[in-house]
Amino acid sequence: MMNVLIVEDDSMAKSLLEMYITKSENYRLVDAIASASMAELYCTRNNVDLILMDVLTEFEASGLDYAERIKKNHPNIKIIIMTSLPEYDFIERAKAQGADSFWYKSPSQDEIIDIMDRTMQGENIYPNNHAVIKVGEALSSDFTKLEIKILRELTSGDTDEEIANRLNFSPWTVRKYVKTILEKTGFKSRTQLAIAAREKGLVVKGY
Amino acid sequence: MITYGELNYIFKAIIMSLLYISSVAATGITVMAYTRKGITATKIILPVLIVFPLILCILLKLVKEVFIFGSDIPSLLQAINDSNYIILTLLALCSVFVTLFFFIVELKHKKNTVTTFSIKESLDNLPDGICYANEDGVIILSNHKINTISSILTGTVFSNANIFWNEIVGYENINRKTLLLQDGTIWNFTREKVIFDDKKAVKISATDITELHNLSVRLQDNNEKMKEINKRLKEYNKNVEVVTRSRERLETKIRIHADLGETLLASRYALAQANTEDCMNAIEKWTFASGIFKEGAKTKSNSDQMEQLFKVANSLGVEIKINGSLPATEATKNLILLSAAESLTNAVRHADATCLFVDISFENGFYTAKFTNDGKKPEGEISVGGGLSSLTKKLKENEGSLNINYGENGELIITVQVPEFTGGEII
Numbered sequence: 001m002m003n004v005l006i007v008e009d010d011s012m013a014k015s016l017l018e019m020y021i022t023k024s025e026n027y028r029l030v031d032a033i034a035s036a037s038m039a040e041l042y043c044t045r046n047n048v049d050l051i052l053m054d055v056l057t058e059f060e061a062s063g064l065d066y067a068e069r070i071k072k073n074h075p076n077i078k079i080i081i082m083t084s085l086p087e088y089d090f091i092e093r094a095k096a097q098g099a100d101s102f103w104y105k106s107p108s109q110d111e112i113i114d115i116m117d118r119t120m121q122g123e124n125i126y127p128n129n130h131a132v133i134k135v136g137e138a139l140s141s142d143f144t145k146l147e148i149k150i151l152r153e154l155t156s157g158d159t160d161e162e163i164a165n166r167l168n169f170s171p172w173t174v175r176k177y178v179k180t181i182l183e184k185t186g187f188k189s190r191t192q193l194a195i196a197a198r199e200k201g202l203v204v205k206g207y
Numbered sequence: 208m209i210t211y212g213e214l215n216y217i218f219k220a221i222i223m224s225l226l227y228i229s230s231v232a233a234t235g236i237t238v239m240a241y242t243r244k245g246i247t248a249t250k251i252i253l254p255v256l257i258v259f260p261l262i263l264c265i266l267l268k269l270v271k272e273v274f275i276f277g278s279d280i281p282s283l284l285q286a287i288n289d290s291n292y293i294i295l296t297l298l299a300l301c302s303v304f305v306t307l308f309f310f311i312v313e314l315k316h317k318k319n320t321v322t323t324f325s326i327k328e329s330l331d332n333l334p335d336g337i338c339y340a341n342e343d344g345v346i347i348l349s350n351h352k353i354n355t356i357s358s359i360l361t362g363t364v365f366s367n368a369n370i371f372w373n374e375i376v377g378y379e380n381i382n383r384k385t386l387l388l389q390d391g392t393i394w395n396f397t398r399e400k401v402i403f404d405d406k407k408a409v410k411i412s413a414t415d416i417t418e419l420h421n422l423s424v425r426l427q428d429n430n431e432k433m434k435e436i437n438k439r440l441k442e443y444n445k446n447v448e449v450v451t452r453s454r455e456r457l458e459t460k461i462r463i464h465a466d467l468g469e470t471l472l473a474s475r476y477a478l479a480q481a482n483t484e485d486c487m488n489a490i491e492k493w494t495f496a497s498g499i500f501k502e503g504a505k506t507k508s509n510s511d512q513m514e515q516l517f518k519v520a521n522s523l524g525v526e527i528k529i530n531g532s533l534p535a536t537e538a539t540k541n542l543i544l545l546s547a548a549e550s551l552t553n554a555v556r557h558a559d560a561t562c563l564f565v566d567i568s569f570e571n572g573f574y575t576a577k578f579t580n581d582g583k584k585p586e587g588e589i590s591v592g593g594g595l596s597s598l599t600k601k602l603k604e605n606e607g608s609l610n611i612n613y614g615e616n617g618e619l620i621i622t623v624q625v626p627e628f629t630g631g632e633i634i
Binding site (some may be wrong): 019033034037038040041045058060065133156157158160185189191195 | 518
């Protein structure tokens, strides 16, 4: 039996996962905690083989950031990053930070158990495509990587100069990209754009 | 009736007139050419071809008429009649063409040459006002526009640049002033020292900045609006977590609802079949679904969040003692709890602590949380590693701060300051 730790702040999703694991033959639920900030500490004193790690967790702790730390200190622990948000950056960051697999949450028991099995056998399971959502009149797949990057920064509420400094661009470049994104989405203001992008989960800054 | 002889005279007279007119014009052009510096073709060719021969002709004519014929001077018509018709015609044509050619050359040259007059003319056509004066204010050069502005501002065209400047700047020792004129235009006046013909001079210029000023006012207005929007967007961001989590929860609910549809169908089938095993499966599915929804219906409270922290701490054999109240705002509270989790990690990993003390206070819009523990004291300065440095970055992004100090007994004190976020709503 392999010990599984769930890091999930949503009680419904957590119950769902708890139920799947309890019913499964190969896994044993050791605990379910709400914040990724406590996961590493938990692993220090407890025997954990696999972590099902949400990205947005309690106390605004990023599951991706803490996955990296856990992998560094406990390289044998397998981590599956899970989210229901379509944020483009999550998959790339999960790969870069050493997570073993990535799962877009779904209520399918078979799907998650299959990913868990294959991950424990040493496979790395990542979705082939990003989840596609509609923001204004544009699909998320219509944006370039750089446009997504600018859009993510735009949701911070910082000025063009501050964003430009952070990304090593000129303010004119930032303005040019914002204009292009506004044209693609059909939004009239950058505030509308920023809120729509953030609320749809296309870009989530700070995780 | 005009006789043939008279026609001959008239024709020859016209040719002679052309000859004389072009000769006089050539003389004029030569004189004009000699008023400017340098050697030019006009200065050499025109005198050689026309002016000198003309003078020579006149002299010869005088000699011939005065000294040879004495008082018996032949009439002009007679003299013309005596001249060779073909030579006269050729001379007249050559003279006209040469003169015309050099006239065009001079005209072109004049167009491409800066003269005192052309400078003045150009300055007068400028939309801006400009004036050069010596150090005493005596005007060297000024244009129409600055004279007009002077009339509007002082009621008279200025005669001394220093007096004019002092009047428009109100006798302040400044070199730049922006003024609103009675006609509603806005002018920017500047004074600067220049070197003019190796002498020190003063240049006063007046630039119409009405349009620029209006644009600048509009830009400033837009920037203010943008700042306000950005501020509200920042505040909104502090609370957007709730929206994001709700969205995630909603996604889960939608998926579970889809599952419920299947459960319902399975239940109907089981009841219709009256199969005990199917019924048991259906019951299990309903129990499962109701359990999930029961969990989902629970609202998160402060104690739940704290319980999370206590739960993990207890599993590690650490007690958390909190003095003070947690912030009411979700975003502020989250940052304090994140700091508590990081301090707990630090206390367990580096100090083998059994108790983490958290002291929370609120002052001047900031929550301060001090974290200490009963574990081993650090040996020397501790370096801020991955966890604390990530936390510091996160706090900074949220206008907060993290400081590491040492108590009287050398114990580690982690102090976190977080502003009280008021939250925001985008309209």
